[in-house]
Amino acid sequence: MNTASHNPYALRGTLIDCDAVAGTAVGNETLRVIEDGALIIEGGRVTARGPAADVLTGDRAHLPVHDYSGRWLLPGFIDSHIHYPQTDIIASFGSQLLEWLERYTFPAEASFADPDVARETADFFLQELFRNGTTSANVLGTVHAHSADAIFEAARRQGMRLIAGKVMMDRxxxxxxxxxxxxxxxxxxxxxxxxxGVDRLRYAITPRFAPTSSDEQLRRTAELAREFPDxxxxxxxAENRNEVAWxxxxxxxxxxxxxxYDQYGLVRERSVFAHCIYLDDADRRRMADTGAAIAFSPTSNTFLxxxxxxxxxxxxxxxxxxxxxxxGGGSSFSMFRTASEAYKVSCxxxxxxxxxxxxxxxxxxxxxxxxxxxxxxxxxxxKEADIIVVDPAATPLTARRTAPATLEESLFALLMLGDDRHIETTYVGGRIVHERN
Structure with missing residues (x-):
């Protein structure tokens, strides 16, 4: 684990990522595939990419090669909204959002009054992310300041790009x-x-949601946002109809x-709003105009x-x-499972x-x-070398399903069927943080 990334080396396998989207319409995305490709990794960054025959030449021909022929090299998954204190209540039975918060979430978060609970959970949480191929995340803590310290300390040890913040709620x-x-x-x-701004860490000002913050707290939140515009x-x-009515x-x-949120100046660049199911056209236009973003949470939205x-x-x-x-409203750490649920929602x-x-x-x-x-x-x-090695043949079913298909068909099948078993290796900043046993 944590293989040193200072000396240059190469990764070899099938390179798969996505082109930048031209325009805003869904369907403009295209895959970029190099069947026998190579990446040169140096100082935690990708310094070259291309066909292996072109990249692994000259001085690079003598570099150490991590050979993943037959497997796919993908960018690490990026989780845009996740609660690390809810790790231990994932897959809890029953209730919609507001009742679920009262029954499960608030008691779980109360246990984080103990800093040892926060530290132990933070370490487990990051390993679970890495095991599922997630290399960056936007994370909520609890109301306790040391919950944010714990997740930042754990992420810094791993060299991870992480956004996090302590929850604010006063009612x-x-x-x-x-x-x-x-x-x-x-x-x-x-x-x-x-x-x-320390290493790869960034802070998120984190009011839980409007109902748990008074007008005065939202005013103070806005003051903080003005003081730290970056x-x-x-x-x-707008996650749940009862919440919207409340x-x-x-x-x-x-x-x-x-x-x-907008009246308090909280709808802006780098504002990330989870769910956003019940917005009207004016809301959506305002979010687009200000540069705010949505965290699409399909497993949570269906589970609750x-x-x-x-x-x-x-x-x-x-x-x-x-x-x-x-x-933990979402029922899996796996972005494969989450993508599969996103497909079902889209259908x-x-x-x-x-x-x-x-x-x-x-x-x-x-x-x-x-x-x-x-x-x-x-x-x-x-780009920073956050890369995952995906084995499409990790299970008998996916080996059978993906072998005769085109690469795009195979990728779609794996997005529907895949899970943590298909993540062979996870690199964060060019360092191995997870290897499948």
């Missing part, structure tokens, strides 16, 4: 996990100053749920019975959209997504949503 939740407008502002500011804003929006009661002056995101409508409006597991909406669209959503699309596409999300030269 409509158990007293044990409440902060105040002042303490939420103070703790978040201290965490921002401690972690934002920080992220990460929260939930917001209209709590904020009767707002035109819509999204308008609550929340609804179906109109992904194509969001993209057609010009909104950047990333894929998200939303563990229910009458607009099925192709293999290229799904891979784009889990890699370059999520990178664009998180404003990190200049660093990760593809196998381009000068």
């Amino acid at each position: 409509n939740c158990p007293e044990a996990i409440q902060d105040t407008p002042e303490s939420g502002y103070r703790d978040s500011r201290e965490l921002l100053e401690r972690w934002h 920080a992220y804003l990460h929260t939930h929006l 917001v209209s009661e709590l904020f009767p002056w707002a035109r819509s749920y999204m308008d609550v 019975g929340s609804g179906l995101l109109e992904y194509r409508d969001a993209r057609a409006t010009g909104i950047r959209v990333g894929l998200a597991t939303d563990v 229910l909406n009458g607009t099925p997504l192709s293999a290229a669209s799904l891979l784009h959503l889990a890699t370059r699309g999520s990178a664009e949503a998180l404003d990190i596409a200049d660093r990760v999300g593809s196998l381009d030269a000068d």
Whole structure:
């Protein structure tokens, strides 16, 4: 584990990633495939890519080669919205969103009052991400400031690109996990100053969702966002019909749920809103105009019975959209499983997504949503070397299903059938952080 990345080396296998999308319409995504390709990795970055016969020549002919012939080299998956404190309540039975929070989420997050719980969970959580091929993530902590410290410390040890923040909530939740407008502002500011921009880490100002923040807390959140314009804003929006109705009661002056955040200046570049199922045209136009992004969470939305995101409508409006597991409302850490559920949601909406669209959503699309596409999300030269080795023949069924098919057909089948067994190796910043036993 954690193989040193300082000396240059080569990765060889079938290179698969997605081209940048021309325009905003879904379906413009195209796969870029090099059947026998090579990447040169040096100093944690990709310095060259191309056919192996062209890349592994001259001085490079003598480099060490990690030979993955017969396997696929993909950009690491990027999870645009996930709760690390909910690791231990994944796949909990029953209830829609608001009842689920009361029954499972809030008690689980209360246990993070113990810093040891936060540290142990953070380490397990990252290993679970790596085992599933996820190399970057946008992560919520708990109301406890040390929950953010724990996940940042764990990610820094692994050299991971991670966005995270402590949750802010001062009402409509158990007293044990409440902060105040002042303490939420103070703790978040201290965490921002401690972690934002350190190595590959970035901070997200994180009000849980509008119902758990008072007007005063949202005002203080907005103050913090103005003071740190390059920080992220990460929260939930329009996930559940009952939640939307509750917001209209709590904020009767707002035109819509999204308008609550907008009136406080929280809809902007690097604002990432999870779910966004129940938006109207005006909401979508405003998000597109401001550069805000959506974290599409299909396994969570179906598991909790929340609804179906109109992904194509969001993209057609010009909104950047990333894929998200939303563990623990989401029922799997696997981006294969999550992509499979995204396909089912798209079918229910009458607009099925192709293999290229799904891979784009889990890699370059999520990178664009998180404003990190200049660093990760593809196998381009000068990108950070977050790369996964995928074995399409890892199970008898997928070996049988993918062998006679074209590569695009094989990729689609694996996106439907794949899981952690198909992740052979995970590289983060050019270092091996996971190898399949």
